[in-house]
Amino acid sequence: MQAVDTLLRRACEKFTDATAITAGSESVSFSALLSRAQDVADELTAQGIGPGDVVGVQGRRSASVIVAVFGVWRAGAIVMLVDDALPQGRRETMLNCGPARATVDCAHGHRVTLRPAPEGVPVADLDDEDYAYVAFTSGSTGKPKAIIGSHTGLSQFLEWQSGEFGIGPHDRFAHLTNLSFDVWFRDALMPLISGATLCIPDQQHLDAAGVREFLQSEEITGFHLVPSLGKVWLSELAQSEPMPAVRLSFFAGEPLDGALVRSWQELFPACQVVNLYGPTETTLAQHSHRVPERPAAGIQQVGPNRPGSRSHILDEHGKPCADGASGEIHIAAEHPSHGYLVDGRLVSPFVEIDVDGQRVVAYPTGDLGRRAADGGLEILGRADDQIKIAGVRIELQEVRSAIQSHPSVRDVFVCAQEDRFTKVIVAVVEGDTGAERELRDYLGERLMSVMVPAAFLFKAELPKLPNGKVDRKVLAEAARYHIEERARRAADASTAGPRGRSVAERLERIWLSVAGGGASLADRESNFFDVGGTSLTIVVLHAEIQREFGVRFPLVRLFEHASFNAQRRFLESMANEPSGRVPGAAAARGRAGRGRVLSARRTRQL
Incomplete structure (x- = not known):
C-alpha cells in the first residue's frame, strides 16, 4: 500500500521552499504545508484520534482544508469532506455515517471537536490502513451513499495523471472543485504531489469575467471542470482575447460535445483537452482521451482504459458485446473503492462477470456504451434513473x-x-x-x-x-x-418591447429569461433558487445583470442578495455609485493588479 500522505510528504521534502498553495494574499510553501499538517495531526493524536477513526473536515475550498486533510492522514485517520455549503441536515447525515469520531473546523483555525457516538448508529470497524476517505454519492434508497476510498487507488491515479501529462513545478493549477465531490482529491492533490502550485480563487463563486482575470493574473496552466461550467464560461467569453498560457483542461462528469471543444480551443489555443471517465466506486477516472485539435462532431469518446484497469461491455444476458455493439459498462479496476458503508458494515458494489471463461470482479456502472473503431469507449447514456x-x-x-x-x-x-x-x-x-x-x-x-x-x-x-x-x-x-x-416565456421576456423604466421591471425580465420563470414572481421575496435558478445559471444571471445595467460587481454579491427584492435594492443602491461599481470593487481590482505584478516578478526570478 502507498498512502496519499506519503506522496504529499515526499513532495514537501523535495520542493521545500517552493510555493505549494496560493489563495488570495495567502501563500503556503511546501515546507509550511507539511509543518501545518503535522500540527493538525498532533492535535488529533493528543485527543485520541488515530487509525480506524473517521474525521470530518468541514469548510470551504481553501488552503486550510488541504492542510486539514493532510493532517488527518498524518494521524492515520480517514478523511470525510463536509462542505459548509451543504444543508445542515445533510451534513449531520454524513457525519453520522460511520460515524465520524471528530471534526476539524477549517473556518476556525483547525479547531478539533470530538463527537459522541449517536444513539442507535452501528459503529463500523474501519481499521484498515488502506481506507483513505469517505465519499458520498446520491442513493436510490433516499439517503446519500457512503463509499470508502482507497489510499492505493488514489495514489496510483494521482501518480498516473501527473506522469501521463507531464505535470511538474512549471505548472500552476486552478483549484475550482468544491468539497462535495470526490474529484476534489484529484483537483487539489494531483498538482501538489507534482510540485506544481495550486491556485485558489479568493471568491467562492467566480463569474466568467472573474475566471478570465484569475486565469490571467495567476498564469494558470491547467484545471479540472465539468462541461456545463465550460459552456457557461464560453457564453460570456466568446469575444475574449485568447489565453495561450493554459495547456491542460481536464473535463469529466458529463458528456463532452465536439462543438464545446472547438470553441474552447479558440479561447485556449495551446490547450490539450482531456476527457476523463470513471465513477467514484472505481477510484476516480479509469478512462482518458486526448481530444484531437479537430474533434469529431457530437459527444466525444472517453478513450482507452488507463493502466491497471479493464472495461467490459455486457448485453442484457451478461455476455460480452461485440465491438460496436452497445451494452452496460462494467469496470474492473486494479484498486477500486472498498465498498459502501451501510449500517456499520461494508457492502460490496461489485459483481462477478464471465469474460472468456474467466471470472472477473467488476463494477456495473449503469452507463451504456460501446467500443469505438480505435478501441476507445463511447458513452451512450444511462440504463437507469x-x-x-x-x-x-x-x-x-x-x-x-x-x-x-x-x-x-x-x-x-x-x-x-x-x-x-x-x-x-x-x-x-x-x-x-x-x-x-x-x-x-x-x-x-x-x-x-x-x-x-x-x-x-x-x-x-x-x-x-x-x-x-x-x-x-x-x-x-x-x-x-x-x-x-x-423556455418560450423566457425568450419572450428577453425580447419584450421597450425596456421597463424601473429597476424592478428590468430585473424581472432578466430573472424570467435566465431562470425560466419556474415560479411566479408575485412574491418579490422569492429566492433566485426558488424560481428554478441553479448555481450554474446564477453565473449567467450575473453576466446579464451587469450587461443590462452597465455595472461591475463580484458574483458573490448575488449569493449574498439572493432574493428578487434584495437584488433590486442592491442595484438601486448602485445607481448612486459614480464608478458604476459596488464599493470594494476597486480593492478587488487592486488585488488582481498586484497578482499580475507578483506574477511578473516570479517570471523574472525564474
Whole structure:
C-alpha cells in the first residue's frame, strides 16, 4: 500500500521552499504545508484520534482544508469532506455515517471537536490502513451513499495523471472543485504531489469575467471542470482575447460535445483537452482521451482504459458485446473503492462477470456504451434513473423520496429534462399548488442545491396505467412541455418591447429569461433558487445583470442578495455609485493588479 500522505510528504521534502498553495494574499510553501499538517495531526493524536477513526473536515475550498486533510492522514485517520455549503441536515447525515469520531473546523483555525457516538448508529470497524476517505454519492434508497476510498487507488491515479501529462513545478493549477465531490482529491492533490502550485480563487463563486482575470493574473496552466461550467464560461467569453498560457483542461462528469471543444480551443489555443471517465466506486477516472485539435462532431469518446484497469461491455444476458455493439459498462479496476458503508458494515458494489471463461470482479456502472473503431469507449447514456448535473451524480429516487416525505405531497413523478445549459430536474406533484414555496424550503434543508427540482408541475391527480402505476410516458411528456413552455416565456421576456423604466421591471425580465420563470414572481421575496435558478445559471444571471445595467460587481454579491427584492435594492443602491461599481470593487481590482505584478516578478526570478 502507498498512502496519499506519503506522496504529499515526499513532495514537501523535495520542493521545500517552493510555493505549494496560493489563495488570495495567502501563500503556503511546501515546507509550511507539511509543518501545518503535522500540527493538525498532533492535535488529533493528543485527543485520541488515530487509525480506524473517521474525521470530518468541514469548510470551504481553501488552503486550510488541504492542510486539514493532510493532517488527518498524518494521524492515520480517514478523511470525510463536509462542505459548509451543504444543508445542515445533510451534513449531520454524513457525519453520522460511520460515524465520524471528530471534526476539524477549517473556518476556525483547525479547531478539533470530538463527537459522541449517536444513539442507535452501528459503529463500523474501519481499521484498515488502506481506507483513505469517505465519499458520498446520491442513493436510490433516499439517503446519500457512503463509499470508502482507497489510499492505493488514489495514489496510483494521482501518480498516473501527473506522469501521463507531464505535470511538474512549471505548472500552476486552478483549484475550482468544491468539497462535495470526490474529484476534489484529484483537483487539489494531483498538482501538489507534482510540485506544481495550486491556485485558489479568493471568491467562492467566480463569474466568467472573474475566471478570465484569475486565469490571467495567476498564469494558470491547467484545471479540472465539468462541461456545463465550460459552456457557461464560453457564453460570456466568446469575444475574449485568447489565453495561450493554459495547456491542460481536464473535463469529466458529463458528456463532452465536439462543438464545446472547438470553441474552447479558440479561447485556449495551446490547450490539450482531456476527457476523463470513471465513477467514484472505481477510484476516480479509469478512462482518458486526448481530444484531437479537430474533434469529431457530437459527444466525444472517453478513450482507452488507463493502466491497471479493464472495461467490459455486457448485453442484457451478461455476455460480452461485440465491438460496436452497445451494452452496460462494467469496470474492473486494479484498486477500486472498498465498498459502501451501510449500517456499520461494508457492502460490496461489485459483481462477478464471465469474460472468456474467466471470472472477473467488476463494477456495473449503469452507463451504456460501446467500443469505438480505435478501441476507445463511447458513452451512450444511462440504463437507469441516475443522472448527472454539473458533474454531480444524482439518483432521481433520492429526490423523489425527499419530496414524497413532505406531508402535502400525495404522489410525485421525477424526471430530468434538457434546459439551456444543462439537464434540470422536474417534479410532477400530486398535491397542493400553494405548497411550492414550503416544499422548496423543505427540500433545501435536506438535499444539495443541485438536487432540488428546477421546476414543479402540480396536478390534482397523476395519470395512471391500468395496472395502477403512474403513466411515466405521459408525465415525462408533460414535464418536457413544461420546460419548453418555460423556455418560450423566457425568450419572450428577453425580447419584450421597450425596456421597463424601473429597476424592478428590468430585473424581472432578466430573472424570467435566465431562470425560466419556474415560479411566479408575485412574491418579490422569492429566492433566485426558488424560481428554478441553479448555481450554474446564477453565473449567467450575473453576466446579464451587469450587461443590462452597465455595472461591475463580484458574483458573490448575488449569493449574498439572493432574493428578487434584495437584488433590486442592491442595484438601486448602485445607481448612486459614480464608478458604476459596488464599493470594494476597486480593492478587488487592486488585488488582481498586484497578482499580475507578483506574477511578473516570479517570471523574472525564474
